[in-house]
Amino acid sequence: MNLLKISWSNIKHKPLNTLLSIVLLSFGIGIISMMLLLKSQISEKFDRNIKDIDFVLAAKGSPLQSMLANIYHVDVPTGNIKVSEARRIIKNPMVAEAIPLAYGDNYEKFRIVGTNEKYPNHYGCSLAEGHLFSAPFEVTIGASVAQETGLKIGSTFTSVHGYDNAADDADAHHHQLFTVVGVFARSNSVIDNLILTPVETTWMVHEHAEEPATDSLNVDSTHVEPEREMTAYLIKKRNKGAFGMLSKQTEDTTMQLANVAVENSRLMNNFGLGLSTITAIAIVIMVISFISIFISLFTSMRERRYELALMRTMGGTRATLFTLIIQEGLLLVVLGYAIGLLLSRVGLLVLSHFMQESFHYGLDNLAINSQELALLGLTLLVGLLASAIPAWQALKIDISKTLTNA
Amino acid sequence: MMIDVRGLTFQYPSGPGFTFPDFTCAAGEHLLVLGQSGKGKTTLLHLLAGMIRPTAGIIKIQNTDIAKLSNRDLDKFRGQHIGIIFQTAHFVDSITVLDNLMLSPFLSGKKTAESEAINVLEKLSVGHKASQKPASLSVGEQQRCAIARAVFHKPSVILADEPTSALDDKNAEQVIDMLEEQARQTGAALIIVTHDKRLKDRFQKQITL
Numbered sequence: 063m064n065l066l067k068i069s070w071s072n073i074k075h076k077p078l079n080t081l082l083s084i085v086l087l088s089f090g091i092g093i094i095s096m097m098l099l100l101k102s103q104i105s106e107k108f109d110r111n112i113k114d115i116d117f118v119l120a121a122k123g124s125p126l127q128s129m130l131a132n133i134y135h136v137d138v139p140t141g142n143i144k145v146s147e148a149r150r151i152i153k154n155p156m157v158a159e160a161i162p163l164a165y166g167d168n169y170e171k172f173r174i175v176g177t178n179e180k181y182p183n184h185y186g187c188s189l190a191e192g193h194l195f196s197a198p199f200e201v202t203i204g205a206s207v208a209q210e211t212g213l214k215i216g217s218t219f220t221s222v223h224g225y226d227n228a229a230d231d232a233d234a235h236h237h238q239l240f241t242v243v244g245v246f247a248r249s250n251s252v253i254d255n256l257i258l259t260p261v262e263t264t265w266m267v268h269e270h271a272e273e274p275a276t277d278s279l280n281v282d283s284t285h286v287e288p289e290r291e292m293t294a295y296l297i298k299k300r301n302k303g304a305f306g307m308l309s310k311q312t313e314d315t316t317m318q319l320a321n322v323a324v325e326n327s328r329l330m331n332n333f334g335l336g337l338s339t340i341t342a343i344a345i346v347i348m349v350i351s352f353i354s355i356f357i358s359l360f361t362s363m364r365e366r367r368y369e370l371a372l373m374r375t376m377g378g379t380r381a382t383l384f385t386l387i388i389q390e391g392l393l394l395v396v397l398g399y400a401i402g403l404l405l406s407r408v409g410l411l412v413l414s415h416f417m418q419e420s421f422h423y424g425l426d427n428l429a430i431n432s433q434e435l436a437l438l439g440l441t442l443l444v445g446l447l448a449s450a451i452p453a454w455q456a457l458k459i460d461i462s463k464t465l466t467n468a
Numbered sequence: 469m470m471i472d473v474r475g476l477t478f479q480y481p482s483g484p485g486f487t488f489p490d491f492t493c494a495a496g497e498h499l500l501v502l503g504q505s506g507k508g509k510t511t512l513l514h515l516l517a518g519m520i521r522p523t524a525g526i527i528k529i530q531n532t533d534i535a536k537l538s539n540r541d542l543d544k545f546r547g548q549h550i551g552i553i554f555q556t557a558h559f560v561d562s563i564t565v566l567d568n569l570m571l572s573p574f575l576s577g578k579k580t581a582e583s584e585a586i587n588v589l590e591k592l593s594v595g596h597k598a599s600q601k602p603a604s605l606s607v608g609e610q611q612r613c614a615i616a617r618a619v620f621h622k623p624s625v626i627l628a629d630e631p632t633s634a635l636d637d638k639n640a641e642q643v644i645d646m647l648e649e650q651a652r653q654t655g656a657a658l659i660i661v662t663h664d665k666r667l668k669d670r671f672q673k674q675i676t677l
Contacts, residue, residue: 063567063574068560075562369560375519376617377547377576379540462519465554466510 065382069389072362073397079358084398086351091402091441093344096409097337098433105330106427108134111252113185117305118320119143119151119160119312120294125320126329132163132294133322135173135252138225139165143317145290151311151319152295156304159184161296164264167221167236172207174221174240174257176264184296185251191215192244198263202244204254217242221267236267265290348444351398356448359391363452370456371464383456391449392442399441403434469528470495470624470657471516476525478511485523486511491675493657495624498648501661502668503677509661510555512677513629516659517552518542530624547576551618551656553628553647557610559602565589566598569617580621588620589613592646608639615643619650626651628660632667640666 073080111133120128123140130137152160161184164176175181179194182202192215195202203213213219218239240259248254297319299305309319363370370383407428471493479485486508493499503509514520515527518534527534529549537545559568566585573580589595592612597605605613611631619626628647632640644660644667651658660667668674 063570067567068563068571071560071562071567366560368558372558372560373571373575374543375517375546375552376572377544377578379543381540382575462514465519465558466514 065386065389066393069386069393072366072390073393076362079362080394083351083355083358083394084401086347086354087395087398087441087444088401088405090344090348090351091399091437092405092409093347094341094437095403095406095434096413097341097344098431098437099406099410099427100413101334101337102431102433103427104333107250108326108330110250111185112322112326113251114298115184115296115322116299117297117308117322118294119148119297119317120320121316122318125318126325128294128318128320129322129325129329132296133252135175135256139293140318141316142291142293143295143315145292147315147317148292148295151308151317152297154308154311156300156307157297158300159298162261162292163294163296164261164292166225166264166293167223167267168225169219169221169240169257170211172204172211172255172257173225174201174259174264176259176261178261181296182246182253182258185249185253187246187249187251187253190245190247192242194244195259196243198260198266199238199240200243201240201257201259201263202246203242203257204246205248206254207257208245213242215242215245238267261292352444352448355391355394355445356451358394359387359449359452360455362390363387363456367459367464371459371461374459374461375465380457383459384453387453387456388446388449391445391453395441395445395448399438403430469493470497470530471659472526472528473516474526476512476515476527477523478508478515478520479523484508486677488512488515488525488677489675493659493673495657496652496655497673498651498658498671499660500667500671500674501659501677502663502674503661504663507677509663509677510629513552513627513659513661516625517550517627518546544576547572548578548621549624551621551623551626553614553618553626553631555630555633557602557607557614559610559613561601561603563601564599565594565602565605565613568602568613569620572617573621576621578621585616585620588616588650592616607634611635611643612646615646615650619647619654619656622654622656624656626656626658628658630662630664631660632662632664637666640664644670 115133118128118132120132120139121141121143127137128140131139151157159180161180162177163181165173167174182194189202190205192202207213218241220239221236223236240263246253305319305321312319373383410428469492473488473492474490476488476490477486484506488508491499501509501512511520515522516529518537521535532545534542534545559565560571563571566582566589569585569589570582586595586598589598592615594605594609594612594616597609597613602610602613615631626647631643631647635643647658647660
């Protein structure tokens with residue numbers, strides 16, 4: 063026999079009374095905790111993918127889109143830029159490093175990105191097996207690509223034109239065979255979801271695609287080296303103030319320079335606004351659950367006045383009754399907190415599955431974070447406050463009167 | 469003397485006042501307090517149990533002046549030394565009959581084995597109800613369980629408030645038999661307050677309010 067057992071029995075004794083409180087509280091907690099997880103994981107994931115990239119040099123258009131497309135690979139690129147034009151920018155001494163990206167095809171919705179060894183090196187990717195692509199049509203694939211498509215070293219495949227469309231149109235198919243020569247170890251960066259190949263591959267795929275047209279028009283012409291194009295360059299700057307200078311150089315071209323820090327904070331602000339709205343709704347739910355717990359404890363205390371007085375006649379002190387009721391409040395909220403945390407994990411897994419499907423963006427860290435511990439503190443406070451008045455009322459019970467009138 | 473009451477008066481803040489006769493009750497002695505409704509029978513019982521404090525006078529139980537105890541000490545004293553049977557039996561509804569009994573030693577801090585509780589329940593022929601919730605018991609069974617709860621931890625004073633008023637002759641007799649038997653076994657002082665005239669002939673020591 064202990065007080066906790068009595069509290070627990072009391073909660074179980076009237077399950078319907080407590081159900082509403084727990085459902086409300088766990089929903090409030092669940093939503094808040096999910097928002098916290100979402101925010102920390104997405105910004106962590108974004109930070110990991112930005113990783114020292116300062117600018118994105120790409121075709122004119124929305125700088126936000128240009129960042130989303132070329133850093134996170136979740137949007138379509140703004141267009142192509144000419145290598146000859148881009149060279150003027152990337153050879154600038156203010157540029158410490160420029161990583162070329164040329165892409166336009168996918169395999170089972172995984173983008174095939176033409177680049178060089180700087181790209182995987184930038185994210186510190188190491189090879190799980192095989193080697194890095196060295197010739198056109200050789201590819202080294204990310205860990206998630208290997209896992210989901212089942213491609214392995216020696217596998218061959220053909221690509222589909224587009225960024226993340228499925229192959230439903232026969233014309234969209236290219237016929238050149240790609241060969242897997244290596245698989246990257248998981249780096250938790252965007253590389254996990256990419257198929258990397260030399261830029262020449264991308265050029266050759268698209269030259270081929272355009273060949274019939276050029277042949278028919280210029281039957282006699284000598285073979286002209288086509289103007290080489292890139293989708294984008296990821297740029298690391300050498301010194302401060304580079305953005306203004308480099309940006310100026312793009313003015314009369316078809317290119318633009320997107321400032322990653324600016325675009326990302328804009329993105330995070332918009333995203334954060336959405337999260338704040340949802341969090342505000344969750345807080346309202348929490349307040350309602352607080353009132354619900356209060357009413358539930360208060361009515362239950364009223365109904366049990368005789369029991370409480372009885373416990374006094376059996377040697378229970380006022381402190382015993384006070385503890386009993388506070389404890390019931392705390393038990394309720396801890397239960398609500400636990401269920402809420404569980405709900406947020408389930409919600410996150412569902413969301414992660416959804417994001418993985420459409421963006422190849424998974425959320426995987428389900429550990430309890432420090433903000434959630436703070437949330438536990440807040441929850442306990444709610445429990446304490448909601449049970450304080452009923453507990454106070456229990457202190458003041460006149461046992462003689464209560465037992466006489468019963 | 470187990471119970472020693474002198475010059476006891478009680479005044480309800482905005483209600484009747486009572487002056488009680490002096491009386492004593494020794495260990496093992498059984499005292500019947502008779503009186504019509506409104507004569508302060510329940511008030512006297514609650515005074516003896518320390519559930520209310522007297523306006524004037526002294527209540528000594530085992531030589532302790534209970535009016536002088538602090539709130540907390542009074543609660544503990546009551547739990548350890550006094551067993552109370554109320555007019556209607558009430559329990560903590562959410563726990564079993566046995567747990568309701570064991571609540572008493574838990575709350576008062578007076579160690580009593582669970583086997584004692586089961587023993588007394590069995591003697592009062594409600595042993596088979598030990599693991600049921602109180603609400604599933606009949607009124608008669610509840611009354612027996614309430615008696616068991618009041619006596620199984622061997623208090624030195626047993627107080628009963630109208631224990632027979634709701635019962636027919638046969639059951640009334642049984643309940644009083646049980647109370648006397650339990651009091652005799654533990655040598656406790658037994659005080660029964662009642663207006664039930666049926667009990668008049670059974671007790672030698674009586675006072676009338």
